[in-house]
Amino acid sequence: MHPLWLRSTNLKDFLAPLQAAGLNAFEFLLDPGDSQWSQFAPLMKSSADMGFYLSFHFPYRQAYSLQGFRENTQVVSRNELASLLSLTQDLGKATGHTPVIVVHAAKSKSASRQQLFNDTLAFMQWAVEGFPGLYFAIENLGPAATGELKLGDTREEVFDLVVKTGSPQVGICWDLGHDKLHNRLKTPPISWLEKVIHLHVHDVDSGGVDHYPLVYNNVPYRAWLPIFSSRQLPGSVCLEIKGHQLKGWGINKITQSLVDSVNLVRELVDE
Numbered sequence: 001m002h003p004l005w006l007r008s009t010n011l012k013d014f015l016a017p018l019q020a021a022g023l024n025a026f027e028f029l030l031d032p033g034d035s036q037w038s039q040f041a042p043l044m045k046s047s048a049d050m051g052f053y054l055s056f057h058f059p060y061r062q063a064y065s066l067q068g069f070r071e072n073t074q075v076v077s078r079n080e081l082a083s084l085l086s087l088t089q090d091l092g093k094a095t096g097h098t099p100v101i102v103v104h105a106a107k108s109k110s111a112s113r114q115q116l117f118n119d120t121l122a123f124m125q126w127a128v129e130g131f132p133g134l135y136f137a138i139e140n141l142g143p144a145a146t147g148e149l150k151l152g153d154t155r156e157e158v159f160d161l162v163v164k165t166g167s168p169q170v171g172i173c174w175d176l177g178h179d180k181l182h183n184r185l186k187t188p189p190i191s192w193l194e195k196v197i198h199l200h201v202h203d204v205d206s207g208g209v210d211h212y213p214l215v216y217n218n219v220p221y222r223a224w225l226p227i228f229s230s231r232q233l234p235g236s237v238c239l240e241i242k243g244h245q246l247k248g249w250g251i252n253k254i255t256q257s258l259v260d261s262v263n264l265v266r267e268l269v270d271e
């Protein structure tokens with residue numbers, strides 16, 4: 001959820017058709033560099049007051065890469081990172097649900113995969129120790145840009161990070177669209193699926209651009225979502241849509257595509 005969705009409407013009107021379709025959760029990106037950042041905390045609070053499940057996405061801009069975390073040489077200070085996690089932990093206490101924080105493993109143009117693994121692991125251990133009121137979900141990532149290493153762009157690395165952190169607070173965020181970008185269309189093994197605590201669902205258009213509503217049928221969500229039940233993962237199936245990609249669609253088509261996507265997710269994820 002981003003305040004820009006409400007640019008020409010208000011929360012109640014924006015939500016009415018989506019709640020009717022079964023929407024009951026929001027994920028918020030934590031990004032103090034966002035020009036609308038001051039509007040996030042009030043919107044998170046209003047959503048919590050309305051009874052929505054809340055989850056959060058740890059910042060993933062380059063400045064927030066976990067590279068260097070083990071030696072405490074990452075760009076953003078641990079205090080600053082802790083203040084973001086404290087905000088989410090406090091909101092979790094207010095809702096009575098333990099929020100999930102989605103985390104991208106470290107990325108870099110210079111470090112080795114092993115270094116990035118060690119940095120990410122150090123962050124995970126620091127995070128679970130300092131924030132017992134949160135769950136953390138390590139996400140499988142889309143392909144890296146040329147010249148960049150992205151730890152966690154394979155299923156195996158995500159699994160290894162979760163296992164090596166060894167905390168019941170840590171699991172996998174399975175991004176179905178990212179698997180499509182890698183052309184990984186085989187269902188993961190049971191041992192991997194058992195670690196999934198959060199899902200990112202979006203579609204990929206014919207040009208290979210992701211984060212669309214579920215209108216293209218290019219991602220196997222019809223096969224993969226029924227693996228899960230809403231009781232098992234309450235509030236943890238997230239439609240991860242980037243609004244700026246829908247420019248030119250018109251408000252009616254956008255609203256309808258969101259309503260249809262929420263309906264489809266609700267149908268596919270068993271009770």
Ligand SMILES: [Zn+2]
Binds near residue numbers: 175240
């Ligand atoms: Zn995602």
